[in-house]
Amino acid sequence: MATSALRLDGVTYRYGDRTALSGLSFSVAPGEAVGYLGPNGAGKSTTLKLVAGVLRPTSGTVEILGAAAGVDARAHLGALIETPGVPPYLRGADVLEYVAAVRGMPPLDRAEAVRRASAALGVHERLGTPVGELSTGLHRRLLIAAALVGDPEILVLDEPTLGLDPLARHDLREALRALRASGRTLLVSTHLLDDVEAVCDRVLFLRDGRLVGDEPVREGGPSNAPGDRRTVILQFAKRVPPSAVRALLGPDESVTDSAETELAVELPGDDLRQAELIAAIVGAQLPLVGARPARDRLTQRYLQAVGREDP
Amino acid sequence: MSSWRRTVGVNAHWEVTRLRRSRRLWLLLIPPVAGPVGSAVADLYLRIPSAATAEILGLLVTAGLASLILLDLTALTVGEDLTHRADLLFVPLPQDRTAALAGRLLVSVGGCVGAYLVGALAVWVLGGALVTPPAPGLLPRAALFLPEHLLLAIPSLLLFLAGVTAAAAAFTRRPSEAIVAGVLAGVVVAGGAAYLLSQGELTLLFPELLAVAGAGAIGWTLATTARSAA
Numbered sequence: 001m002a003t004s005a006l007r008l009d010g011v012t013y014r015y016g017d018r019t020a021l022s023g024l025s026f027s028v029a030p031g032e033a034v035g036y037l038g039p040n041g042a043g044k045s046t047t048l049k050l051v052a053g054v055l056r057p058t059s060g061t062v063e064i065l066g067a068a069a070g071v072d073a074r075a076h077l078g079a080l081i082e083t084p085g086v087p088p089y090l091r092g093a094d095v096l097e098y099v100a101a102v103r104g105m106p107p108l109d110r111a112e113a114v115r116r117a118s119a120a121l122g123v124h125e126r127l128g129t130p131v132g133e134l135s136t137g138l139h140r141r142l143l144i145a146a147a148l149v150g151d152p153e154i155l156v157l158d159e160p161t162l163g164l165d166p167l168a169r170h171d172l173r174e175a176l177r178a179l180r181a182s183g184r185t186l187l188v189s190t191h192l193l194d195d196v197e198a199v200c201d202r203v204l205f206l207r208d209g210r211l212v213g214d215e216p217v218r219e220g221g222p223s224n225a226p227g228d229r230r231t232v233i234l235q236f237a238k239r240v241p242p243s244a245v246r247a248l249l250g251p252d253e254s255v256t257d258s259a260e261t262e263l264a265v266e267l268p269g270d271d272l273r274q275a276e277l278i279a280a281i282v283g284a285q286l287p288l289v290g291a292r293p294a295r296d297r298l299t300q301r302y303l304q305a306v307g308r309e310d311p
Numbered sequence: 312m313s314s315w316r317r318t319v320g321v322n323a324h325w326e327v328t329r330l331r332r333s334r335r336l337w338l339l340l341i342p343p344v345a346g347p348v349g350s351a352v353a354d355l356y357l358r359i360p361s362a363a364t365a366e367i368l369g370l371l372v373t374a375g376l377a378s379l380i381l382l383d384l385t386a387l388t389v390g391e392d393l394t395h396r397a398d399l400l401f402v403p404l405p406q407d408r409t410a411a412l413a414g415r416l417l418v419s420v421g422g423c424v425g426a427y428l429v430g431a432l433a434v435w436v437l438g439g440a441l442v443t444p445p446a447p448g449l450l451p452r453a454a455l456f457l458p459e460h461l462l463l464a465i466p467s468l469l470l471f472l473a474g475v476t477a478a479a480a481a482f483t484r485r486p487s488e489a490i491v492a493g494v495l496a497g498v499v500v501a502g503g504a505a506y507l508l509s510q511g512e513l514t515l516l517f518p519e520l521l522a523v524a525g526a527g528a529i530g531w532t533l534a535t536t537a538r539s540a541a
Contacts, residue, residue, distance in 0.1 A: 052402070072405065074404065086395065087329065087395055090332050098321070
């Protein structure tokens with residue numbers, strides 16, 4: 001079995017005189033979910049196009065499950081690259097059935113494959129509608145469903161939540177989490193750090209075609225599996241000293257000032273522990289007005305990696 | 312069944328789906344219906360004096376209609392996905408891109424040539440029945456050339472036009488510009504054929520060259536598609 005689901009080794013790509021990627025090397029382990037972050041023009045979409053076989057590297061190698069990224073290797077890959085248009089007169093079912101046929105599925109199995117992929121993205125009831133009549137969000141979900149047809153082991157998604165409303169974005173995140181939980185390998189390029197935090201184990205930072213960061217999404221742990229430590233921001237109506245919260249939690253928990261009326265509390269990351277904390281604080285009649293995961297740290301790491309110190 | 316042949320088959324079916332959904336499939340009815348009917352009306356109106364002339368007129372009308380439809384279908388087969396960027400959806404699929412496009416062209420180009428041949432068959436059957444006999448004592452003027460030669464030469468013309476249009480669509484990535492290129496190629500071919508005819512030098516070499524050029528252009532399009540960036 002290949003040790004890497006995806007591996008790029010010294011990949012350079014040039015558009016004419018412009019170098020889009022320069023000596024890019026990284027790998028993604030089977031079952032791993034990796035976020036791929038970088039500013040506009042950093043080379044994210046170019047990387048994904050190379051993986052998906054849309055482009056060929058100027059130099060270097062791209063491997064999928066240990067094999068060169070050719071036609072055969074792409075049988076293991078589902079990809080959404082940028083925002084493909086689909087001729088407006090086609091039905092969603094036409095597109096998904098075509099993908100199933102290209103993937104070599106027997107005719108009798110195609111309907112079930114289409115149903116599963118479309119149901120995962122919540123577009124199964126609109127498969128008979130011409131694509132030109134679908135909303136932007138439904139169109140996006142249809143394209144992702146097309147990448148899922150045939151249950152490929154590896155998914156490469158470029159801005160998967162682009163154009164989705166909050167509810168659809170939440171649903172898609174849940175779908176991606178379910179895919180990750182089922183053992184799929186994910187490489188997700190996005191500008192939305194919340195998406196990376198919700199779905200990914202690891203994050204790669206790209207700037208000017210070069211990898212400038214490769215680290216776990218959550219600081220202090222290799223993954224977001226239950227049992228890892230997690231930081232929660234508590235918001236109070238007025239300033240509360242850290243010692244007041246630490247007295248409730250015990251000396252092992254880290255409690256620090258996060259802002260004028262906020263405390264950053266590091267605690268075991270399962271939901272039950274958080275609930276116990278909230279209950280303890282409410283019981284102590286501290287002026288708690290809210291609690292949220294400490295997501296801003298990824299933003300800060302992203303900005304430091306791509307060249308800005310602070311937002 | 313080999314992977315290449317399977318890909319051709321899947322994409323031929325896909326092209327039929329696209330033609331059906333876009334209603335363009337109905338266009339293929341025009342050459343076999345409007346060609347013979349239109350030329351039959353012209354035969355009667357113009358008092359065509361010989362079966363050979365009626366067949367030539369009918370073949371030209373049918374071929375003209377088939378050519379226009381061929382330009383449209385070929386340009387869209389090659390260029391529509393490029394314009395919509397649908398190739399970003401289809402290229403990452405595990406299939407040979409050359410075989411995929413070959414399967415689709417097989418339907419669009421083959422469909423137009425087939426529609427022409429059906430229309431030509433109808434013209435052949437109807438041609439002799441629509442002749443207006445010349446006055447007693449007069450012999451009809453001989454036809455410009457043998458209609459059998461025209462019957463066989465027109466598929467070469469269609470192949471040439473398909474090649475030019477497909478190559479133009481792959482190059483410009485726009486079906487509209489590809490259609491213009493195809494129309495211009497048709498005008499050049501018509502002018503060249505008329506000149507050679509007037510000089511008495513129109514031989515079967517002319518359509519043979521057209522067929523070779525058309526096949527070459529389609530081959531270039533397939534090769535370009537296989538290595539082009541989306």
